[in-house]
Amino acid sequence: MSDTQTIAVATQATPRKQRGVPSFVYGLILPVTAAALYELAFRMGMVEARLLPAPSRIAETLLKLARSGELSVHIAATLMRIAFGFGLGAVTGVLLGVLTGSSITARRLLDPTLQALRAIPSLAWVPLFILWLGIFEPSKIALIAVGCFFPVYLGVMGSIANIDRKIVEVGRAFRLSRTALARRILLPAILPDTIVALRSGLGLGFMFVVAAEIMGASEGLGYLLVDGQQLGKPDQILASILCFAVLGKLSDWIIVIATRPLLTWQDSFARSE
Amino acid sequence: MLRLAHLNKVYANGACALDDVTIDIEAGEIVTLVGGSGCGKTTLLRLVSGLEHPTSGTVSVDGEAIFAPHPAIGMVFQEARLLPWLTVAQNIGFGLAHLPAGECKDLVEDALLKVGLAGYGTRWPRELSGGQAQRVSILRALVTKPKVLLMDEPFSALDALTRGSLQDHLLALWDAHRPTLVLVTHDVEEAAALADRAIVLQPRPGRVFADIRVELPRPRDRLSQDFAETKRIIMNALDGSLSQPALSKNNAGATAGSWW
Known part of the structure; x- marks a missing residue:
């Protein structure tokens, strides 16, 4: 009897906030501890920090x-x-995804070509784009747009097929008209998958901006790397x-925060990530 | 009032779902369509709703032929089919988009009150039990005050207890406006509990096998002798419909599809 009671209490309590501690604090524990330990080891002379500088040194740089204005x-x-x-990439991905998702003719016509293009490693386009x-x-x-396009296109097309x-x-x-059907049923139905697709597209965007900047740029974070x-x-x-x-996490977080009001209806389980 | 005249439905694969079905239904009548699987009862309902078209024959409401979903006809599906991104109140008001917000809100709240879901308006469909969701689904179809309400095995996925209570809710809702009610079921008890007329369909191809008038007064006592007798009559007809060989009623030439 008392067992079942505790279970009931526990399941009720889990979705609530965990006693005041904001969830992002948990995410910081691992990186901050690792940095602090390394800093400590460096200060005690236990590591040779020429190739892996101490966190304080990185912060200093x-x-x-930032002070010189270079960073901004x-x-x-x-x-x-x-x-x-x-x-x-996202706009064309959404447009073509909607087109091939909603029209069988468009899918038969366009999708095979797009899938073939997807099979080409995006970096292979670089010489051509430069020419x-x-x-x-x-x-x-152009390179970043190609990189962002495919996950968005696939995600949107798949979400329409899954309605x-x-x-x-x-x-x-x-008796909804075609436009009312699109607005009141199709759009809300594909929204969650579309947002996930945009997030993975943005992630790839960061990947390709580095590639683009490493291959030749006079400014940009990728240039700083080279x-x-x-x-x-x-x-x-x-x-x-x-x-x-930081920028990658921040921009992803902005998408999540900006779209959260649209997705309150989903299970709290899916939202709690 | 609701007239189904000589309905035939042959699917693209050659399967004949309905063969010359004619049924006349009075305004405010509760008709249950009973039959074994494959007798075309769901197909019949979808033809009436305008979601599918008959191969030949016509459906008409008050003399007006139905070719597509029509404002006079409401539909409740086997699953609740609530839109997960709308609250319970928004789901019920889905067909009231043309009304001013205040009027819509009053209608919805009034409706929720009638089925014992007052205060549930702001909840999400995922928070509802199966029985609650189906009640919301029935309200969604009824708030637009259709002249005909079609229901496709609406309670078949629920346990017996919930089913009984939802049948009572349904009768109370029906009593408010007395729409013509056509309900598909495979549950003989449900047919006896609700019907003014229980129409038994026979399978392959779907035809009317028996049209049984149920004269029991409402509310019906499910433990009474008369109720048991009604169930027995429907059950007998159902048994007969399933053992009936697929004979052609009038001309031998029409059985070409069933020679095997």
Whole structure:
């Protein structure tokens, strides 16, 4: 009897906030502890820190870059490329995904070609893009757009294919027009999958911006990486990597926060990640 | 009022689901369609709803032919089919989008009250039990005040206790506006509990086998002798419909599809 009571209490308590501690604090435990331990080992002279600089050294480098205004230039350049590349890739991905998802003719016509293009490693396009678009921004943006396009396209097309036909039939039974059906049934139905697709597209955007900047740029976080390698400054490389980690996590978080009001109806289980 | 005239339905694969089905239903009548699996009872309901089209024959409501889903006809499916991204209240008000928000809200709250779900309006469908979800689904079809309400085995997925209570809820809701009610079921008890007329269909191809008038007064006592007798009559007809060989009623030429 008392057993069943405790179980009931426990299941009731789990979805609630865990006693005041914000959940992101848990996420910080591992990296912060690791950094602190390494710093300690470095201070005690236990590690040779020439190739893997101590966290304090990385922080110092970051601060120096920030003070001189360099860091904001690099971050702005990288974010600008991602914004344009991801914007272009995501918009075309959503449009073509909706098209092939909702029309069998369009799917038969377009999907095989797009799948074949997807099989090409995106980096293989680089020489062609440089020949066509030059070595400056357009070729970089094109590469990022290609990288972002495929996960978004596949996600949107798949989400339309997965719409429950029984629910669409409810719309028909209530005599919704084609536009009303799209707005009141299809759009909300594909929204969760589409948001996941956009998030993975953005993740790939960060991957390809690094590739683009490593291959030739005079500014951007990727340029900082190459520069750090050529000048033997591992602290600068790690500073740049740290920026990527923070920016990537932050931009993903922005998508999650911005779309949360649209997805409150989903199971709290899916939301609690 | 609701007239099904000489309905035939042959699917693209050649399967004949319905063969010359004619049924006339009075306004406010409760008709249950009973039959074994494959007798075309769900197909018949979908033809009436306008979601599917007959191969030949017509469906009409008050003389108006039905070709597509029609405002006078409401439909409740076997599963609740609530939209998961809408709250319970928004789901019920789904067919009321043309009304002012205040009026819609009043209708919805009034409806929830009638089925014992007052205060559930702000919940999400995933928070409801099967029986609650089906009640919401019935309200969604009824708030638009259709002249005809079609129900496709609406309680078949529920346990016996919940089913009984939902049948009572349904009768109470029906009593408010007295729509014509056509309900498909394979449950003889359900047919006896609800029907003014229990129409038994025979399978392969689907035809009307028996049309049984149930004269029991409401509310019906499910333990009474008369109720048991009604169940027995329907059960007998159902047995007969299943053992009946698929004979052609009038012309031998029409059985070409069933020679094997």
